[in-house]
Structure formats: C-alpha cells, structure tokens
Amino acid sequence: MIELSKLLPPHCQTEPSFAASHLPRATMMRVNFIPGVRQRLGWRGMRACPQAPMSQTAKIDGMTGIYGIKPEGCIDANDTGIATFSIFYFPDPEEEILNQISLSAGIVVYGDQYSEMMRDFPQYPDMASLFHIADMELRFTPDKQLTLSLVAPERDRVLAMDGIYADTDAGRQMLVEPQGAEQDLPCWSLAYPFFETVATSFSYVFEAAPAALRLQCARHPTRLNHADGKQLFVEEDDNPLKALRLTWMLEDGLAPIAEADIDARQWKDADPGTDFDAAKWNNPLVPGARHSMDKSTMGIEELPKLIILTGFLGSGKTSFLSHFIDYQASRNLFVAVIQNEIGERGLDARLLGQHYAVKEIDEGCICCTLIDNLTVAIDQICSQYQPDFLIVETTGLANPANLLSELSELQDRLEFCSVTCMLDALNGGAALPNYAILQDQIRVADTVLINKVDLVESGQIDHLKHEVRALNPYCSLHETREGDISPRELYGVNFEGQHREANMEIEPCGCSHDGHGEKCVTHHHYGIRSQLWRPTGRISKEQLRDFLLGLPPTIFRVKGLLRLDDADSLTVCQHVPSSVQLVPYRGQDDPAEFLVFIGEGPEEAIAQLNAILPHLDQKQSA
C-alpha cells in the first residue's frame, strides 16, 4: 500500500485535483530535503520560481541545462483528478543543442537576460515557449491508482520554406537554406532524463515501482513556415508524439486500469519493448527498515566530509567559515569546526581527560577547540553530532603535513575532501618568503584562496599567484573578498572540483612546467616539492594500495584520478602517510588521469611507481 500522507496531508485524498496538482512538487521537494537521497536519485539542485512558486527550475545529473516545470491547470473528471504540467529545457550556451533549437531561442540564450529570465520563466511566457519540450500529466484516483505521464514528440521540427538570411558586415549570410530545418529539437531525449528523475522520486517515496507501463503514440506535425507568415503543418510517420504512462497502485491487490484519453489526439498503443527495463524507477527498494525514507535504506551512508583549512591569523579563515556554514545550514547540512590549537585554557580540561571543548554551538554548526588527541576528538564529535562537514582549522603554527599523517587513522570514518589554504593578499606576499610553514601550507593545498583582493593592486595579486604556482603548480586558485565564495563554486557539487587537475592558467615562474629550468631552483631550497605523474598503463587497486602504503612518511600526500584494473570509471585517490582512500569519482565530466605527489623527493616515489608499470604494459599488449 502506498502512503500518500507522507507527501500530502490527509485532506488531499478527498480532493483529487488538488492532490494531482501538488504531488510532483511535494515529491520533488521532499526528496530534496535529504542530500544523500537527492544525489542518489539524480537531483542536482532545485528552486521555486520567485514569482510563480508552484513552478520550479531544477538541475539533474548528466544534463548541463536547466529544466523548468510549470503547472498548467487541473480538473476533476468523475473521481479522478488530472493535472498537467509543461516541461522546459533551457540549454547551457555551450551545448551542441543550440544548433538544433530555433534561432529565436538561440538569440535568447546568448542574451544578457537569459539566466535572469530562466529563473523566473513563467513570467516570460513568450520566451519560455521557445524552450517548451514536453508535457507531464498526473492522474490521481483516490484509493485506487496514480498515473504519471510524459508526453513529448520524438523531435520537434520547424522548416523555413523560404530560408533564413542575415545581413552581416561580411554580406548576406544564409542561416537556414530554403526548406531546411530551423528547429529540429530532440524533445523526447531531452525530456526523458528529467521525467526519469521525477518518476524515480515517486518510486522512492512510495517505496514501490510502477505496477504498469504503457507507451502510446500519436502524430506530431512538422511546421512549415513561409516568409509571408503562412504556416502549414505536415505529419511525418517517422516522428511520433509519444506518451509514456507509469501507474502506481495505491492499494494492494488492485489491477491497473487504463485511463481514457482527455485530449483530442488519436493515441495508439505502441510496444515499449525492453526500452524501459533498466529505468531507475524500477529499482527495488531496500525493505525492512522502520523508517523507509532514510539514508541507510537507500544504501547511502555518507561519511562526514573533511576539509582542512589552513592559513595565517588574519588571512580571513573565520569569514570564509561563516559563509561556508551559512551556505550549508541553509541546505540543512551541519558543520563541525575543530580549531587545532591548544590554548592555555585548554590545559585544565586536558587534566579532566577531555579531548575537545565546545566553544560555540550555533545555527548549523558546532565549534570546538582541540584539547588533546585530534583523532579521538574527531571521533567523539562525529558520533555525538553527526556532522555533514568536519573542518579542521589550523593557524600559522601548524604544519598541515603533520596533521595529514595524524588524520590517517580516520580514513574509514571520514571522506577526505580538501586542504584549503587562505592567503592574505595584503600581507601574504611579504610573509611568504619568510615563513617555511606558510610555504608548506600552500604546497600541500588542493585549493588556495587569495583573500582581500579588493585591498591590493591587481599586479600584486598576479605576483602572489605566480608565487603560489611556483610552490604548488597543481592547486586550484581563487580570489575572494572577505572570504566570500560559494562553496559550490569552490568545490563543485560533490567536491569533484577538488579531485581534478587545476587549470594551468598561470605558468609557474615563467618557465615551462614540463621542464623546470635553472630559474626555478630558488624555489626548491626547501625540501618539499610536488610533481605530476601520468599513467602509461593500468594498475590494479591492490597494486596501487600496496605501493602507496609502502611510501616513506616524507611523501605527505598523493592525490589524483585513475582508472584502476579494467574499470571504465575513474577512482579518486587520496593518500596521506599510512592511509589510502579510493572512492569513485562523481563528477559528470571525464578528466585526464593523473597523480600529484607532494613531499620530499617525489621523483623517487614516481620512479618506483613507473617501475611497476612497464610490466603491466606488456601484460596489456599481450
């Protein structure tokens, strides 16, 4: 039996059209309350349109554009409530699809107002109609069944019978040849991933896969536009309008009833074949848990994400943290901050056998001061407060390399995400040559934030960037004011930004980075260096693990992306002395494989690794 009351209050059962019109939004919002669940189902963000809150924009896994969903109305037909929704797809300006969408839509996409208008698309119906790709329909018969349908043409075609030309500086240019397609949009394949995500969310909250699937086809006209404004329609057999209807049964033991058509189109049943056998909505749910809508039943046991935040006093760590906490708190995520400084007051508590002191508990965060053992403190904080993020904040005195080896014991209980270093644009340049500890902080960082950029000349920032690049060519570099940067922009949705190779927008110290020349030697007076390695063959998971665990403690970090064994997918590799973490890469792109070695003598480590590889090469070619 499906408990609709989890989604909508009891009175909705007696108002079928109200329930039908609210169910998609209620389902989408409720699954988005839980980060692990929304990730797993395929959601990558959602927001209500500010001026039309029943409409929403959303991002889903695997698609670069933004979807829009807008209710179009609802009716009661006998005892069934029927609601319809329009589905829109607003492509990213870099998508190939821009070559297949109408010129009018293309002009909107490259206009200044595109993202503003998209966020509130129901306010601009003319604009939005250019991006309308499908309809969704929901029929709800209380105590009986619920049917969710996607209705979209395979392709939407518009032919410019007289062609389309533009007068440019280079003369008259033909944009669309006579009788050519101005629009040939693959509506079905654009709309289906969104529909699949919505339907999977339904299956998840209902704890049931659909009991019936029906595919129907009708004719979809191609529009023929003439320069005089006349528009004709022709129907082509190869381009149907398709309707995919999924039915969930609300009571056990009932058989699905095929519903009557409510529109004038001539629907014919079609054979879905095996096309939808692998659809995500069919996934059986894990039964048996008392609270079904829970991470463990989804197989999602997220570990707290660990960020090590370094930087000298006054570099802006506190303001960065307050922005970070605010951002996460507004998403129902909880942050624990541990300040890794043993203060004078901490000594009394240490005598009492405590490992940390709670300094502050606030909106979305707990802030603790470390008293004694860091790993024990982290363990206790994690079990007591179940944070989503754990931030270990260190000031100028701590060497992050030591910290990393200390944290290696926690590899099974934390997801190692980032070493982030704050650098003060105003004073950092002067401090950098004088403090080896600051150089070390930069050397081991994944991300360096140059803060207070509003207080210095741009030339000074460029200089500082070169200095940072010289110490760590592989970190990502950002400029901030008052520590204010969106964590999503900084780390990416799943921290995938931390695992990729940084863009080499700045050449370190003016020399080419594959042959550090004589000029660079001055940067190497200190023992820690970083070096990039690219695989020339495959290595197995065990081999990599054994190799990394065998490294001397003078190699502080090894991180990067690799394909292991014969797997197609990428693995994120995180190593600190005597600890290795290998987790699947969750980014949507396909970046190059690499490892970065940070420590004293990375060349020797790389030589060891290369010594393992040739053997593999032979095996693979054999």
Added chain:
Amino acid sequence: MTTSFDRRTFLKGTTTGVGLGLFGAMGLYSYSSLRESFLPQVKRKMNDIGVLKSVNVTNISETSWFENAILMGDIKKAGGLLVNQYDYNWPPFGNGKGLGKGSYAEGIAKIKPYLPHDLEKAWEVISANTVSTDNAGGYAALLDIEEMDGTKRKFLLDSGWSYKWMDESFKREGIDKMLENKEIEALIISHEHFDHFWGLPVTLKYDPEITIYIPEGFYEEGKQYIKDSGHKGKVIEVKNGLNKIIPGLATYVFPIPIICRVFGEQSIYCNVKDKGLVSVTGCCHQGIIQFAETAYTELAYEKDNFYGIYGGLHISPFDDWDPKYDDLVISLKNYDFDVIGCNHCTGLVCANKFIQAGYPVVRGTAKHRSKDTAYLGNGDQIKFG
C-alpha cells in the same frame, strides 16, 4: 541540420556585436508553444484587507531549541528529515522507548490527565519519557493591534514547544494574565511543527476557550492534540490562500511541504495605515520571496509599500543549481522593506549579513537566552506604525 556553419558561433557574435536588427524581414518567425494548454488557467485578483493604525509585536520566545547540534543529531539518528515528527520521542510525546520509536498515541496517553491544568506534573512525566527534553524551547509572539478607531486587539502567533520554557516565557511577558483576562482573542498557529505548536497546552492552561486558527494541512495527530489538550473553544481550519480576520489583518496559507512530515504554513499580513504592508511569519517555509510576491499579486496595501517584517526568514534549502543566486541577502533587496526584525530560523550569519548589507535591521537586546543582538530576541518588541 542542413546549415553548414556553427550556429552558436554566429548567434554569439550577433547578440554581442551587431544586434538583432539584422534579422529584420528575413523570415525569423515567432513561435507558439508546441500546443496551447487545453486546461483553463485560474484568474487572480487584488484583495482589500482593510487597514489598521499600528501593530506592536512582542517576541515571547524565538529560541525554538537551544542547541541546533542536538536537534540535527536527533533528526539524523531517527532517520532523517522526512520522519514523522510525532515518532521522534521528543517532548511532550514520549513513550520511554528512545529516539525515533515514539508515537502520538502512546505519548499523549501518559500526559493527557494533566492537560492543560497541571503542566508541572505533565513535564515531570515528559522528562522521564522523552529524549532531548531540555533542548526544547519554542516560538511564540504577541501581536498588539490598534484599529483605526483606537480599539486595541490582541492575537497570539504560535504557542512554542516546551511546556516549562513557554510557561516561563508567558509569565515573563505577562501573557498568562492576558489570557486569563480573555484579552487575547485568538491563537494563530503558523504550522504544525513541534516548536510552534506542541506548547499548545500552555496557552490553554490560561484560556481553554480561546479561538484557534490552524492552516489547512494539519495531520490527524495535530487535530487530536488540540482536543486532547483540553481545548473548549472554536477551531478554524484556514483554507489555502487568503483569510481575512479583522480589518487590516489577514492570514495566508501556503500549501508547502515542510520537513518532518508537516504540510502548509500560515503567515500574517497587516496593512498599516499610511505606512504599508507588515509581514509576520513563523518560519516562512514558503520563503520570504514567495511571501512578498504573493502579497504583491494578491493584496492591495497602503502606499504600495513593503513596510516591515517580523519573524523567521527561512532560506530555501535547495537553491543550489546556480551559485550566483544562492544568496537571500541579494534577493531581499528588491523588496525594499523599511524595517526588518528577524529571528528564529533566519540564521544568525544571515541576519548579520543583512546588517552588513545596510538593511534596516532592528537590533535586539540578546536577553533571556537569545544569543545575538542581530536578532530581535526573547522579550524584545517592535512597533510598526
């Protein structure tokens, strides 16, 4: 496609350089959508809710719980944000079986004999049977309205959570006497959440006959709790949309899904003569932007001005597809409120951002366990008009 060039490249150049005029008469058609919608659209209109002279809001308590970490830990350990709030075993509904294993029926059975007259005894029983008992606080506010003819009227918004904390807070602000003297004509419940609604017996202890407005969307447990708490007055279930209560004061119910299996929030609009619209909210789960937009499209108000705000300004938890727009601070600027009094679920960091951004935030005194002067804290007042 039959075109041999990259359309993107061409269009990029067009929109940034030459402009769109060049398409002029070259056969660029305007489009209608794939097909017209075949179901009718609902028409909406502006509503006159009347005017009042002034509204004074007293913050009885904005501290819904004392330690967020404990609350979040409980929610996670019980199974997450979709778990039915009556199952947590939080006060007052405890069966002694531990976190996430509670039920309304078992919890209420233990305390019903003491409701609403003996809350001390009830709280003893509750302390023995619930989890995180001392973490409960509550949200409640008093609205003092002056009508145009000088008549004074009082409304209570929400009744908090912990019987103990709310009774202390009511006494501190003199709410107990106002209720006993029948000076408060109605209790408006913003939504069914534990921290706004479960302290109901504290109001009923002093005035069991009080009229209660609840938003449409309450679950059976919630409706039963009103009866089980010893309420003897009228319960008005407000339908989604606008509900006029007295001249110049209306509530609006938003059909919005909320965490812990709650649905629907009721917020208050006051139309203050010569000043403009004042919004008083519980949590504002619908989002302040939606709340303000609804007022804009549905209400007529003085000088067409957004005058003031009091209460929680809940930030939408899902706005993550575009990092550029994830900041409520930016969005709020568009509404140009004259007075902002925020607290509760707004988030202290957010409130401090409002102050940094130069918004007219009314500072609090950080008394009675309120934490920061960026909030209108417990016992603070704000007058609109």
